[in-house]
Amino acid sequence: MAGNRQPTIKTVAARAGVGRTTVSRVVNGSDLVSADARARVLAAIKELNYVPNSVARGLVTSRTDSVALVIPESESRLGSEPYFAALIRGVSAALADTRTQLQLTLVRDQSERDQMIASVTTRRVDGVLLVSVHADDPLPGMLEEMGLPTVLAGRRDERENLSYVDSDNAGGAAAAVRHLLDRGRRRIATIAGPLDMDVGRARLAGWRDAHGEAGVPADEVLVQGGDFTEEGGRRAMRSLLERAPDLDAVFAASDLMAVGALAELRRQDRQVPGDVAVVGFEDSVLARHTHPPLTTVRQPVEELGRTMARILTDITRHGAERQQVTLPTRLVVRESS
Amino acid sequence: MAGNRQPTIKTVAARAGVGRTTVSRVVNGSDLVSADARARVLAAIKELNYVPNSVARGLVTSRTDSVALVIPESESRLGSEPYFAALIRGVSAALADTRTQLQLTLVRDQSERDQMIASVTTRRVDGVLLVSVHADDPLPGMLEEMGLPTVLAGRRDERENLSYVDSDNAGGAAAAVRHLLDRGRRRIATIAGPLDMDVGRARLAGWRDAHGEAGVPADEVLVQGGDFTEEGGRRAMRSLLERAPDLDAVFAASDLMAVGALAELRRQDRQVPGDVAVVGFEDSVLARHTHPPLTTVRQPVEELGRTMARILTDITRHGAERQQVTLPTRLVVRESS
């Protein structure tokens, strides 16, 4: 039993008394093969326990049936972990349907980034899924130029022309603010995300839009920049309270910043939601565990992953065109508003 | 620029005015090549932007420089998510050092399991890392028989003869119980894990060992089985309190069960740690957020991942033998004890 080499297509052909090509046809499900021959080949395959060598196949077809998912590890890992986990689940689920393998690449530093580029570039994958790419990162362009289809998680600006899947940041933000307006809040501050990122800009735009629709003037004094961290949220909240002590609500562009805001409000003895209502964005696990539980805008992260994978396979397998998809978000009302 | 095929080793050879072999030698860092030739080849590589095709290479070397990490998704995902995340981080970090790619396979159901076997078996990977394999699962054996080195996360029983990396379950449990004894507790109950799993058995053994060492009789009335879930922990705690109202401490074989125990203790108005001290096992994120924060045994999950990957590469790259490694655990004392 041991010692024998793996059977190849030739071994099978010999055993079944047919040519290589016929075996190949059977394996690949072609119907240009007689019932008789097919039966003999299948028997031989089973007897020999033959499994086609996908590397050899890949060499001639120049397809690997695997895609890379690249995740930068530098981004604050703690808050974002559940995000990545959900994303991976989604991607993996969609790929399983098309029998495509997932190559996961965590990129920690520049050297690992170079290594990732080398690996991806080396034709081991049919396409690439990229998470949190910065606006000025030349990588996606490079990849596409090398003939490697690429799909981004999150567009980089309003005019992104690569394939991407994003959640409806502006819409979600607007829904959050609309909800606050509905509850009678009129001085709604916002802790924005970094404005050099589309997420940051889009969520701020949503805040403006909702005010516009409702005919409530959007007071720019109520806008404070943040950096998506808890500490940043705390600082932003403090400076907002100084500038506009009369604010009665805050929309934070991320749950983590909302958590910081909650901490600062507690420190200054402002009741939530009594004095100030708070809404976050993302609906991470965090949101359920704050005091009080956080109203927030839910992103469909797992679906985002699924969609990314689906778009990529559409491109690699069926030669589809680039696609830009925006997924709806949903307001989850808890006790902070 | 566009339209041109990828350059191959032949293109480079022609451009540099040398033979294929010389290019190959330069690419693979052989030193049997003159400084002059090397320089010309390197220049040509840069000009043409040549990247060796790893599929072709794999065909002749029969190495893919990639390994599979197989994670069953069926296990209660919520509690275990941070575990998997840490594991993946560790594996990925160790693989990056050896320029090995990671193929991640989430297995949700039988059909995905079959697909995973097909893929792995098809020579796309050099080896396999398996997480949470059941004792009676024939998979690891099958894989090794096909010549695919396999490393398990967690041994399956005391006599496991495949490669595995496990944390010191018995030792960690004993440390936890010793700690409780040191604090003067004398009626230390335990909520055990499933006894058909080695983790469960080993942690229970630790509870016994610590009693033995200290000369305190281990009262079997104080042992209650659990299933690693929160609800199971709650039920176990209740039946323990009925049977042995005089208990003054509980060692739960998992954080999640400890959380359940805490809930039941609160319901019955027993103070923690005043009346009853509680210790868990794992040091998941949960542990920091319970009331009071949970004393627990920390498993070095990320290192577990790193070690698995290291062992596997030792085997695939250097023909090392199977290895069984047990990693030390560490007691993290918080306020529940």
Next chain:
DNA sequence: AAGCCCGGTGGGAACGTTCCCAAAACAGAT
């Protein structure tokens, strides 16, 4: 001056597939 060794080199073969195309086998029609 002849022989030998050794660093350096390159062409052929092989890895296990798929694809192309020509040919064999068979059937039906004249």
Next chain:
DNA sequence: ATCTGTTTTGGGAACGTTCCCACCGGGCTT
């Protein structure tokens, strides 16, 4: 019977590498 057309078949070539081995040339030994 011969021809034509359709189905079925299989061998050659190709995919882009690495490895084996044979060869070349120059310096060293004798």
